[in-house]
Amino acid sequence: MKAIVLAAALAALLGIGLLRPPPGSGPDDAAAPVADAAAQRRHGAYLARAGNCMGCHTAHGGEPYAGGHVLETSIGTFITPNITPDPDTGIGEWSAEDFWQALHHGQGRDGRPLYPAFPYPDYTRVTRPDADALFAYLQSLAPVAQRNPPGRIRFPFNFRPLLHVWRALYFEPGTYVPDASRDEEWNRGAYLVQGLGHCNACHTTRNPLGISQGDVLGGGRLMESNWYAPSLTSLQEGGMSDWAIEDIARLLTTGMAPRAAATGPMAAVVSQSLQHLRPEDARAMAVYLRSLPETAPYSRGPAPGLTGDVDRLLRQGEDIYEAHCRECHGAAGQGMLNAYPALAGNRGVTLASPTNAIRSVLFGGYGPVTERQPRPYGMPPFAQHLRDEEIARVLSYIRNAWGNRGSLVTAAQVDRSRKGIH
Ligand code: HEC
Ligand code: HEC
Numbered sequence: 001m002k003a004i005v006l007a008a009a010l011a012a013l014l015g016i017g018l019l020r021p022p023p024g025s026g027p028d029d030a031a032a033p034v035a036d037a038a039a040q041r042r043h044g045a046y047l048a049r050a051g052n053c054m055g056c057h058t059a060h061g062g063e064p065y066a067g068g069h070v071l072e073t074s075i076g077t078f079i080t081p082n083i084t085p086d087p088d089t090g091i092g093e094w095s096a097e098d099f100w101q102a103l104h105h106g107q108g109r110d111g112r113p114l115y116p117a118f119p120y121p122d123y124t125r126v127t128r129p130d131a132d133a134l135f136a137y138l139q140s141l142a143p144v145a146q147r148n149p150p151g152r153i154r155f156p157f158n159f160r161p162l163l164h165v166w167r168a169l170y171f172e173p174g175t176y177v178p179d180a181s182r183d184e185e186w187n188r189g190a191y192l193v194q195g196l197g198h199c200n201a202c203h204t205t206r207n208p209l210g211i212s213q214g215d216v217l218g219g220g221r222l223m224e225s226n227w228y229a230p231s232l233t234s235l236q237e238g239g240m241s242d243w244a245i246e247d248i249a250r251l252l253t254t255g256m257a258p259r260a261a262a263t264g265p266m267a268a269v270v271s272q273s274l275q276h277l278r279p280e281d282a283r284a285m286a287v288y289l290r291s292l293p294e295t296a297p298y299s300r301g302p303a304p305g306l307t308g309d310v311d312r313l314l315r316q317g318e319d320i321y322e323a324h325c326r327e328c329h330g331a332a333g334q335g336m337l338n339a340y341p342a343l344a345g346n347r348g349v350t351l352a353s354p355t356n357a358i359r360s361v362l363f364g365g366y367g368p369v370t371e372r373q374p375r376p377y378g379m380p381p382f383a384q385h386l387r388d389e390e391i392a393r394v395l396s397y398i399r400n401a402w403g404n405r406g407s408l409v410t411a412a413q414v415d416r417s418r419k420g421i422h
């Protein structure tokens, strides 16, 4: 059976391989001369933050960019490569052309296709001058000799040539093409969101290989961790078409806005990447995000019918809230700006899928660590203090108090999250 699958894949691969033009020959691929090398490196350092290269290419407590970061995905575990300029274990022998092949075409130095766990389907939007600046910056780092172990990718996905087939079907290299009907600021925001920001790498539905299959920025589950990254094109989820530009920019760079807070993986994106954006770039992203068209008409979540049983359950939830949550989140769920998020009117609380809210209460969490807020306030974990039924009740309560509307949370849902079942 395995042999048949592989043979079919190889046949498809050869056929498709013949049809594709060799990479590196399109108009996007031309390099331009650089006048000021130091300025180019500084520019590259900024872009590396905007792309959060360090976030994935640094092991926990390890040397920056030396790789070794463990990345769990639905097809197995990746151990990220060393991208410092060490000649043996890093990319010291690479040319700017090799780097461009990786970032733009998703091809390794030896021509092998790379897995989209490296978000090149987004980075392909990056222009050649920006890619060259990124490369110049990485080459200016101190080389770190660190050989990282190979990852553990499951069959059949560990058969790398299969990627040729998927790429031929789903991956189209191409730098960002400005929309002439929009102004420069909007285009700058679109370039950053679609390219280096790789927002769509999390905020969409993906197939097991990690290739985007859903609507762009339409929301999706992070398969490895069971967090749900909400749709950025729906006001019911994470859409911002009725927000003030300043509030969006503030959420991106501080993780806090009047009715939202970045938590979990999004808090990491803010700490590692978005807080370093120049104010004009954060604003450009906000302008673009605000302009995204709504994909679904707004409707309030499915509120439970107020039967006597439901009423009793919500009142039990209210008692738990008074005892354990009110001191921080406030009597009316109003929170305290820049310290404790509001729960009233917070879409993170009322999302159709309660998984993020369940995770917050079970495991607690911190907002992003930023220069402005080096010691963010924490949410204590309640996994040891409250039983599944109690957590379900308090969550059902906050999803239906103060004008919020959301389905009731069940103890079984809390139990699954506690056990890490997705
Ligand atoms: C979400 C995690 C993630 C982010 C963010 C990320 N990478 Fe990677 N990168 C990977 C993984 C995983 C691989 C290995 C892919 C493979 O084995 O096919 C990789 C591979 C690479 C390679 C190929 C290295 C080699 O030895 O073949 C380069 C170059 C690279 N990344 C550069 C970058 C740059 C530059 C950025 C920022 C703009 C970046 N990466 C951001 C996960 C990431
Ligand atoms: C590593 C995965 C990941 C990446 C990359 C990512 N996000 Fe998120 N994002 C999430 C998750 C998970 C959540 C849900 C948790 C939360 O609400 O903070 C989220 C939440 C959000 C929210 C809603 C916040 C709220 O509570 O209302 C916005 C807005 C958002 N992301 C914007 C972005 C933008 C813009 C980018 C690109 C610059 C981006 N995200 C990149 C995972 C990601």
Ligand code: HEC
Residues within 6 Å of the ligand: 260, 261, 262, 263, 264, 267, 320, 321, 324, 325, 326, 327, 328, 329, 339, 340, 341, 346, 348, 349, 356, 357, 360, 361, 364, 365, 366, 367, 368, 377, 378, 379, 380, 382, 394, 395, 398
């Ligand atoms: C000591 C103060 C404190 C207490 C007590 C507390 N919280 Fe929190 N809570 C926070 C902070 C701070 C955050 C933001 C953490 C983060 O961003 O990960 C938060 C985040 C949350 C979130 C996620 C909000 C979002 O935007 O995604 C939910 C849901 C939540 N708390 C519910 C509760 C419930 C229910 C209780 C009681 C069982 C409770 N909290 C008790 C401080 C607290």
